[in-house]
Amino acid sequence: MKILKYKHDLDFSYAFGATLTFELLKTKPEIINRVFISNNANKTQGIVEIEELCNKNKVEVIYNDKAFNILSPKDNCFVICEFKKTKEKVDDSNHIVLVNPSNAGNLGTIFRTASGFGFNNIIIVGNAVDYYDPKVVRASMGALFHLNIKKYETIEDYIKEFPDHKRYAFMLRNSKSIHTVTKEEKYSLIFGNEATGLPDNYSDFCEAVIIPHTNNIDSLNLPIASSIAMYEFTRDLYK
Amino acid sequence: MKILKYKHDLDFSYAFGATLTFELLKTKPEIINRVFISNNANKTQGIVEIEELCNKNKVEVIYNDKAFNILSPKDNCFVICEFKKTKEKVDDSNHIVLVNPSNAGNLGTIFRTASGFGFNNIIIVGNAVDYYDPKVVRASMGALFHLNIKKYETIEDYIKEFPDHKRYAFMLRNSKSIHTVTKEEKYSLIFGNEATGLPDNYSDFCEAVIIPHTNNIDSLNLPIASSIAMYEFTRDLYK
Numbered sequence: 001m002k003i004l005k006y007k008h009d010l011d012f013s014y015a016f017g018a019t020l021t022f023e024l025l026k027t028k029p030e031i032i033n034r035v036f037i038s039n040n041a042n043k044t045q046g047i048v049e050i051e052e053l054c055n056k057n058k059v060e061v062i063y064n065d066k067a068f069n070i071l072s073p074k075d076n077c078f079v080i081c082e083f084k085k086t087k088e089k090v091d092d093s094n095h096i097v098l099v100n101p102s103n104a105g106n107l108g109t110i111f112r113t114a115s116g117f118g119f120n121n122i123i124i125v126g127n128a129v130d131y132y133d134p135k136v137v138r139a140s141m142g143a144l145f146h147l148n149i150k151k152y153e154t155i156e157d158y159i160k161e162f163p164d165h166k167r168y169a170f171m172l173r174n175s176k177s178i179h180t181v182t183k184e185e186k187y188s189l190i191f192g193n194e195a196t197g198l199p200d201n202y203s204d205f206c207e208a209v210i211i212p213h214t215n216n217i218d219s220l221n222l223p224i225a226s227s228i229a230m231y232e233f234t235r236d237l238y239k
Numbered sequence: 240m241k242i243l244k245y246k247h248d249l250d251f252s253y254a255f256g257a258t259l260t261f262e263l264l265k266t267k268p269e270i271i272n273r274v275f276i277s278n279n280a281n282k283t284q285g286i287v288e289i290e291e292l293c294n295k296n297k298v299e300v301i302y303n304d305k306a307f308n309i310l311s312p313k314d315n316c317f318v319i320c321e322f323k324k325t326k327e328k329v330d331d332s333n334h335i336v337l338v339n340p341s342n343a344g345n346l347g348t349i350f351r352t353a354s355g356f357g358f359n360n361i362i363i364v365g366n367a368v369d370y371y372d373p374k375v376v377r378a379s380m381g382a383l384f385h386l387n388i389k390k391y392e393t394i395e396d397y398i399k400e401f402p403d404h405k406r407y408a409f410m411l412r413n414s415k416s417i418h419t420v421t422k423e424e425k426y427s428l429i430f431g432n433e434a435t436g437l438p439d440n441y442s443d444f445c446e447a448v449i450i451p452h453t454n455n456i457d458s459l460n461l462p463i464a465s466s467i468a469m470y471e472f473t474r475d476l477y478k
Contacts (some may be wrong), residue, residue, distance in 0.1 A: 043299070105344075113463050116452035148454055179478050211470070212477035213355035216385055224352050224466045229466045231450070238451035239418050 001062065003070045006134050012084050013132040016073035018046045021081035023142040026051065031059035031080040036067035041078035050079060058105055064203040085132055088150045090121040094186060095165060096226065099155065100193040104129050108139020109223040113196050115143035117230040119239065121189070122149045123158055159205065161189070168223055169206035173196045178211050195224045240301065242309045245373055248443040249325050255312035257285045258321040262381040264289065265330055268296035272321040275306035280317035289318060327389045329360040333425060334404060336362040336466065338394065339432040343368050347378020348462040355383035356469040361388045362397055398444065401427070408445035409464055410437045413467065417450050417471055428468050433461045
């Protein structure tokens with residue numbers, strides 16, 4: 001039984017914890033390779049249900065601590081699910097576009113919020129944290145499993161494929177307030193890196209938008225700004 | 240020269256990094272005890288400016304790595320500022336009330352957003368992460384220094400002192416949509432713990448409010464939900 005530490009070039013990743021494993025077993029059992037249960041796991045109802053679902057879906061269950069020693073999730077993790085990465089794809093509906101996102105926890109949080117506001121298509125542009133990193137999977141609380149995600153080398157590559165989306169770039173300079181900007185029907189909300197934001201030239205090919213706030217802070221952090229934008233752009237959909 | 244690892248019962252805490260140290264020197268030099276600069280710090284313009292501001296404000300600068308070894312901030316931290324905790328206080332304006340917040344990064348992020356939307360008074364209720372923990376200070380990006388913060392043992396203690404604030408409790412059960420709820424002029428936005436949310440009985444003495452979202456996720460995470468609420472309640476102030 002070979003267990004590999006997570007790396008970008010593997011064609012599978014890991015979901016840590018009973019909640020995520022349960023979610024995968026219920027909604028996407030076909031992408032599961034196997035489930036590891038620690039010797040330290042108590043026979044709680046949750047564990048029994050996971051065993052039953054594995055049995056029903058013919059998923060192999062491995063009872064030992066090797067995977068936990070190699071993958072070293074947090075202390076209170078007694079279940080690990082190894083699952084296949086799925087093919088990159090996005091459809092033509094509205095997009096969240098993240099340029100050079102660098103923090104795994106932030107990316108997972110954005111996935112969770114996107115799923116919460118019905119943005120099922122995520123674009124990642126340029127150098128970025130690996131979106132299958134187990135830290136992203138965990139922070140997304142499973143939202144990752146239900147999103148279409150695709151990576152592009154450059155913003156130009158992305159625009160070439162989806163030229164008709166109205167592009168809103170969230171940036172601080174020369175920007176229109178999110179309260180007054182006209183919201184088109186088919187669009188992309190575009191956000192930059194945590195530390196550096198979007199390059200100034202994005203306003204050449206996007207509508208530059210700002211979320212107005214006091215001068216007491218320099219900027220909102222990335223998951224916060226993107227979540228407020230998603231909330232605002234869908235405020236008529238979720239009453 | 241005695242350097243103590245941060246603990247709750249100390250009357251001072253630490254700000255890690257040049258940015259936070261610079262912020263404190265510019266806005267609150269009177270609360271600084273001393274500044275540590277690592278032997279590994281390059282003489283960048285930022286370091287020179289910090290030295291000049293220390294000199295101008297008669298703040299002691301200590302050049303050695305003892306503080307860095309003891310406090311072990313992240314690798315890329317070459318400046319540490321030791322600062323005095325300030326007295327707990329809040330005023331009568333609108334409040335953000337956090338019940339049992341447990342995660343330092345989340346708390347700092349909420350502080351930053353609160354400062355961004357003009358909520359300068361934060362209430363913390365019950366068992367909670369220490370809001371002077373250096374991790375909170377760091378995640379707040381310095382917002383902590385500009386907020387009034389006060390801790391209460393119970394929500395009843397808080398209500399006794401501010402009975403006239405309209406209380407909005409963000410929770411999932413029996414709640415009115417944030418889009419339709421009537422927004423009073425003087426109010427408190429109340430949020431529960433990351434994992435458990437607010438107890439059901441909060442709807443007995445608060446208006447229960449929900450941020451509507453799809454069924455694809457169980458809930459928004461705490462910094463996201465609180466930030467959207469702050470944004471929505473102040474949308475007429477920041478155009």
